[in-house]
Amino acid sequence: MDTIDLFAMRERFDNQQIMLCFNGPISRSLIEEIGNALRNYLSADHAHPSAAMDVFAVYIEMTQNISHYARVRGWSEQESGATVVVSRDEEGHYVVSAGNLVEHADGEALLQAVEDLAGLDKTELKARYKEQLRKPRDAEKTTGAGLGLIDIARKSSQPLHASLRPVAEGRGFLSLRAVI
Template identity: 75%
Template sequence: METLDLFAMRESYNRQQIMLCFNGPISRSLIEEIGNALRNYLAADHANPSSAMDVFAVYIEMTQNIRHYAKVRNWADQEAGATVVVARNDTDGRYVVSAGNLIETADGEALIASIEELARLDKAQLKARYKEQLRKPREDNSVSGAGLGLIDIARKSSEPLKASLQTVANGRSFISLSAVI
């Protein structure tokens, strides 16, 4: 195993104002524990209560989506891992919630297209899209949610969502999503 330079990692995290970072298999209980730590960090940081709620909600939505996707795919822990980072920008006081995971490339391309479409909408259009999606009937055999989560993340974000897709191997890619709160 390669020797870790923890000091360099620490310095990098401090420069980037990273409050929380996780990489590995993610379970329901781990999502909850990290969520509790995130709440404590936000409280210690004296975050605006509304912003803190939004940061927490976006973290929960992103991590639950990752867990759900891996579960539906019946992936092993190594494949089902997530990388989650929450950082604070001192210049404007906003928070950046980022998450990434392995995904089938075709699913990733479709998700990137959805994210890019949402990024072009303003707040009023996002609200209308959310209401429209809320009224749509859900398919009985659907393996995913009602499609509200991504729209809700976009609504909570103060900037358009940013996403990228990196091809890995075997028809899979790594998708990264960031929201600025």
């Protein structure tokens, strides 16, 4: 194995204003610990309290969705890995990005949902959230009510962005990006 150039990695993280980066299997306790670190980073960065709350909420929603998806699928620790990055963009917005393996069809469905939400303004997102909240929940379904993605879109200052990169065995790597 080649030696990892940590200095070069640090330089790249600094240049891209990456505050937090995680790659690997994710568990409930790890989500909590990284969340605590994120809160500390946001506090040290003097984030506005409402922005800090939104960044934290989006991080939690994304990582819990990844953990839940892998658990429902019964995937191994290796398959259930996540890549999570919290950074700043050129305008100073916080950017929360998360990615994980998914069944390709599930990834396509999420891409469509993100695309549908991207065309909505804040008022329409609020209405969609309330509409989804009133829908009866199917007890047979293993997925959530769909509120989480809408809530992420509501907290975002720009439309959500998602991509799906095909990988082996009918799966893809799904990436979701929210700008707060």
